[in-house]
Amino acid sequence: MPKVGMEPKRRADVVNATLICISRHGIDGMTLDKVAEYADCSKGVVTYYFKNKDNLIIEAFKSFLAYYGLKIQSEIQKTMTAEEMIDVTLKHILPPYSDDRQKTINVSELDGIERMFIPHEDQAKLFLQFFSKAVLDRNLQEVVSKSYLEDLHGIARIFDYGNMSGQMRVDDSKSAAYGLLAMVVGLSFFRVANIPPLNNEDNRYICEDYVGRLIKG
Template identity: 70%
Template sequence: MPKIGMEPKRRADLINATLTCISRHGIDGMTLDKVAEQAGCSKGVVTYYFQNKEHLTIEAFKTFLAYYGLKIESDISSGMTAMEMMDVTMKHLLPPYREEEATSINVSQLDGIEKMHIPHIDQARLFVQFFSKAALDPKFQEVVAESYSRDFHGIAKIIAYGNQTGEMSVADSYNAAYGLLAMVIGLSFFRVADVPPIHGGDNRTIGEDFVRAFTSHKGM
C-alpha cells in the first residue's frame, strides 16, 4: 500500500505516465506494466489507484480534456475585455505552431496550473488516440460530451458578455459558441492530419478570422 499522504502525487504521476505511454504507444499499445515503468512504481501501485486499463484510460482522457479548461480559467481575469478573454481561450484551445524544447507531459495541478504543460506533438497524438476511441465507445463519448458541454457554455458566456459591453455583435451567443468550438475541433484534426490552409501558414488564423467576425455587427 502506498504511503499515507502520497495519494495525490502518486495519482498525478500515474496519469502523467499514462498520457506519456498513450502518446508513445497508442491506447492499444499502452499497458499497466508500461505505465508502472514510466511512473517508477510497481504494477500493484497502478491497480491500487485504478481498477484496470479501461478505468485508467478514461481517467487520463478526462484529465487531458480538463487541462485546456484549467489553463483558460487560470489566465482569465475579471478585468479583461470579452475579446481579451476570447484571445486567451483561442491561445489554449488552438495554440500557434512554434518550436518547443524537449519537455514532458505534466497535467498535475499540485505544483500550480502554470506548471501544467502538454507539448504540441503530444497534444496531437493524444487527440487522435482518444477521439478515435470515442468514435465507437459510449463511455468515452460521455467524457467528450461532458467536457465540451462545459467549454461550450463557457465560450457562450464570453460572447454574451461581449454583446453586453458592445464589443461583439452576435445574434445567438450559443450558436456562435457551438460553431467556434466545432471549428477548433476540426482545425485540431486538420493539424494532426497535416492538412494546411489553402494559402499556407498556421491554421490558427482560420479560427481567429471567425472570432473577429463577432465584432462585425452582422450577427452570427
Template identity: 80%
Template sequence: MPKVGMEPKRRAEVINATLTCISKHGIDGMTLEKVAEYAGCSKGVVTYYFKNKDTLTIEAFKAFLAYFGLKIEAEMESTMTAKEMIDVTLKHILPTYRDDEGKSMNVSQLDGIEKMYIPYEDKAKLFLQFFSKAALDRNLQEVVSESYSNDLHGIAKIFDYGNRTGHMSVEDPKSAAYGLLAMVVGLSFFRVAGIPTVNGEDNRYICEEYVRRLAKE
C-alpha cells in the same frame, strides 16, 4: 501499498505516465506495465489507484480535457474584453506551433496550474488517440460530451458578455459558440492529418477571422 500522504502525488504521476505512454504508443499499445515503467513504480501501485486499463484510460482522458479549462481559467481576468477572453481560449485549445520537444507532461495541479504543461506534439497525438477511440466507446463519448458541453456554455457566456459590453455583435451566442468549437475540433483534426491551408499559414487564423467578424473593432 503507497505510504499515507503519497496518494495525490502517486495518482498524478500515474496519470502523467499514462498520457506519456498513450502519446508514444497509442491507447492500444498502452499497458499497465508500460505505465508503471514511465511512472517509476510497480504495476501494483498503478492498479491500487486504477483497477484496470479502461478505468485508467477514462481518468487520463478526463485529466487531458480538464487541463485546457484550468489553463484558460487561470489566465482569464474580469477586466478583459470578450475578444481578449476568446483569444485566451484559442491560445490553449488551438495553440500556435512551438518546438518544445523534451518538455515533460504534467496535468497535475499539485504544484500549481502554472506548472501544468502538455507539449505541442503530444497534444495532437493525444487528441487523435482519445477522439478516435471515443467514436466507438460510449464511456469516452460521455467524457467528451460533458467536457464540450461545459466549453460551449463558457464560450457562449463570453459572446453574451461581448454583446452586453458592446464589444461584439453576436446574434445567437449559443450558436456562435457551437460554430467556434466545431471549427476548433475540425482544424485540430486537419492539423493531425497534415492538411495545409491554402495560403500555408497556421490554420488557427481561420478561427481568429471568425471571431474578428463578430467583434466591433
C-alpha cells in the same frame, strides 16, 4: 499500497505517465506495466488507484480534457475584453504551432496550474488516440460530451459578455459558440491528418477571422 500522504502525488504521477505512454505507444500499445515504468512505481500502485486499463484510460482522458479548461480559467481576468478572453481560449484549445518536444507532459495541479503542460506534438497524438477510441466507446463519448458542453457554455458566456459590454454584436451566443468550437475541432483533425494550412499560415487564423466578424467596428 502507497505510503500515507503520497496518494495525490502518486495518482498524478500515474496519470501523467499514462498520457506519456499513450502519446508514444498509442492506446492499444499502452499497458499497465509500461505505465508503471514511466511513473517509476510498481504495477500494484497503478491498479490500486485505477483497477484496470479501461479505468485508467478514462481518467487519463478526463485529465487531458480538463487541462485546457484549467489553463484557460487561470489566465482569463475580469478586466479583459471579450476579444482578449477568446484569444486566451483559442491559445489553449487550438494552440499555435511550436517545437516544445523537450518538455514533459504534466496535467497535475499539485505544483500549480502554471506548471501544467502538454507539448504541442503530444497534444495532437493524444487528441487522435482518445477521439478515435471514443468513436466506439460509450464511456469515452460521455467524457467528450461533458467536456464540450462545458466549453460551449464558457464560450457562449464570453459572447454574452461581449454583447452586454458593447464590444461584440452576436445575435445568438450559443450558436456562435457552437460554430467556433466546431471550427476548433475540425482544424484539430486537419492538424492531426497533416493537412497543410492555406498560404502556409497557422490555421488558427480561420477562428480569429470568425471572431473578428463578431466584433463591432
